[in-house]
Amino acid sequence: MKTGVSVFPALVLLVMTSSLARADAAAGQAVFESNGCQSCHYTQGPATEKTIADQLAKKGPELWYAGSKFQRPWLETWLVDPQPIRPMKFNSVMEPNPGGHAVLSADQVGPVADYLMSLRSDIVQDGAVKVKKKNLKGKLIFIKKMPCSGCHQFPTKKKFSGGLSGPSLIGAGKRLNPDWVLAYLREPKVFKPVKMMPVFVGVLSDKDMKNVAAHVATFK
Amino acid sequence: MTRLFLTTLLIVALSPAFTGAAQAADGEALFGFYCAQCHGTGGEGDGPNVTGDFPVDPRNFTETAEMEKISDADIRNVIIDGGPIADKSPMMPPWGKTLTNAEVEALVGYLRQLCNCTGKTS
Numbered sequence: 189m190k191t192g193v194s195v196f197p198a199l200v201l202l203v204m205t206s207s208l209a210r211a212d213a214a215a216g217q218a219v220f221e222s223n224g225c226q227s228c229h230y231t232q233g234p235a236t237e238k239t240i241a242d243q244l245a246k247k248g249p250e251l252w253y254a255g256s257k258f259q260r261p262w263l264e265t266w267l268v269d270p271q272p273i274r275p276m277k278f279n280s281v282m283e284p285n286p287g288g289h290a291v292l293s294a295d296q297v298g299p300v301a302d303y304l305m306s307l308r309s310d311i312v313q314d315g316a317v318k319v320k321k322k323n324l325k326g327k328l329i330f331i332k333k334m335p336c337s338g339c340h341q342f343p344t345k346k347k348f349s350g351g352l353s354g355p356s357l358i359g360a361g362k363r364l365n366p367d368w369v370l371a372y373l374r375e376p377k378v379f380k381p382v383k384m385m386p387v388f389v390g391v392l393s394d395k396d397m398k399n400v401a402a403h404v405a406t407f408k
Numbered sequence: 409m410t411r412l413f414l415t416t417l418l419i420v421a422l423s424p425a426f427t428g429a430a431q432a433a434d435g436e437a438l439f440g441f442y443c444a445q446c447h448g449t450g451g452e453g454d455g456p457n458v459t460g461d462f463p464v465d466p467r468n469f470t471e472t473a474e475m476e477k478i479s480d481a482d483i484r485n486v487i488i489d490g491g492p493i494a495d496k497s498p499m500m501p502p503w504g505k506t507l508t509n510a511e512v513e514a515l516v517g518y519l520r521q522l523c524n525c526t527g528k529t530s
Contacts, residue, residue: 240441276456281444335490335501338457339445351457353445384445387505 216303219296231307235381243382244279253309253379256371262363264301267292273363275341275352309368311375317366317398319405326403329396336400339385343407353384357407366405373397435518438511442503451522464497475523483516483527 220226228248235250237243254263270289277283292300330336339354348358360369372379374397376387392400440449446466448454453468469475486494490502503512520526 240437244441281440281449282456333498335499338462338499338501349461351445351462352459353455353457384442386501386503390505391502 210306212299212302213306214303216299216301216306219292219300220303223290223292223296225290225300233307233309235377235379237380237382240382243380246279248278251304252307253312253368254304255306255308256312257365257368258304259362259365260301260305262359263304264297266363267297267300268294272356274355281353309371309378311378312365312368312371314367317370317401317405319366319402322406323399323402325396326399326401329392329400330403334388334392334400335386357404360407361405362408364404366401369401369404370397373401435514435521438507438515439518442506443515446499451519462499464499466500469519469522472523472525475519476525476527479528480516480520483519484512487512487515 220231228246229251230246231251231254233250233252235252237246268291270287270291272285272287272289274285277285330342337350339351341348341350341352341356341358342360343358350357373388373392374394376383376385376389388397439447439451443451444455446453446455446457447469448458448466451469453466455466458466467474482494486496486500487507488502488504491497491500493502507515
């Protein structure tokens with residue numbers, strides 16, 4: 189995709205970019221469907237889960253806002269070499285994650301990434317989180333004031349620490365879009381109406397949410 | 409007339425709002441989903457989050473003697489506002505913005521079932 193675009197003259201590029209992206213997304217959607225990805229991942233928002241049973245019936249995380257949630261380079265790397273993200277098996281409290289996620293080939297990954305990156309939620313506000321090298325307020329919330337570290341693994345000076353029930357946040361700085369993390373905290377019902385993570389609206393101020401999102405963005 | 413009444417009952421029973429309420433009252437299912445990750449599936453304080461890194465032991469709800477010391481109101485407050493409201497660890501999250509009042513009550517009831525105790529009154 190990258191090299192393909194660079195050989196187009198600028199003028200054509202201007203006119204064509206948006207329709208090209210759409211064409212690639214459509215090709216990616218076809219690859220996604222022919223690989224049976226949609227048997228475990230739904231890609232049409234908004235969220236429909238209303239009860240614990242609805243949440244537990246899903247075989248994989250919903251991807252209808254994947255383009256707002258993930259960073260594209262991470263997505264491209266992960267889809268060809270998927271490593272466990274959740275320490276525990278999806279939707280299980282006690283069973284460890286067995287791994288073995290479906291793998292895409294090198295020629296499939298570009299179009300599928302185009303497709304997934306085209307799935308966006310307009311609730312995510314671009315640039316809302318200012319990421320710096322450190323965010324000490326956010327760090328204090330994450331490890332001390334709030335129970336985040338009780339459910340999420342995160343990197344430490346030594347190696348890593350934290351609980352196992354939530355997705356690991358090791359490497360979250362490369363995996364997640366910080367603006368999506370903020371939106372996830374601000375609008376818990378939009379992305380995951382029913383989940384094992386507590387709602388922090390009314391517990392954390394908007395400023396605190398920004399700080400903790402900025403801290404998560406520093407996780408290597 | 410009776411038949412109309414029964415049909416209405418059936419419709420009400422099958423409507424999503426009603427089944428939602430029925431589920432909300434299921435303390436065991438709520439516990440398995442929200443609480444077992446720390447307190448363990450059997451409530452013994454041994455969920456998957458309690459690794460060597462975990463700073464405090466989550467309460468073992470099957471310890472009758474310990475659970476007798478706290479009232480239903482104490483339990484309710486900790487569930488809603490988290491550990492710090494009772495001078496306990498912030499590792500016990502506040503669930504008041506996540507759960508409905510009916511769900512909190514169902515959980516209080518379920519913890520009483522686990523400890524097989526009634527707790528101090530007041």
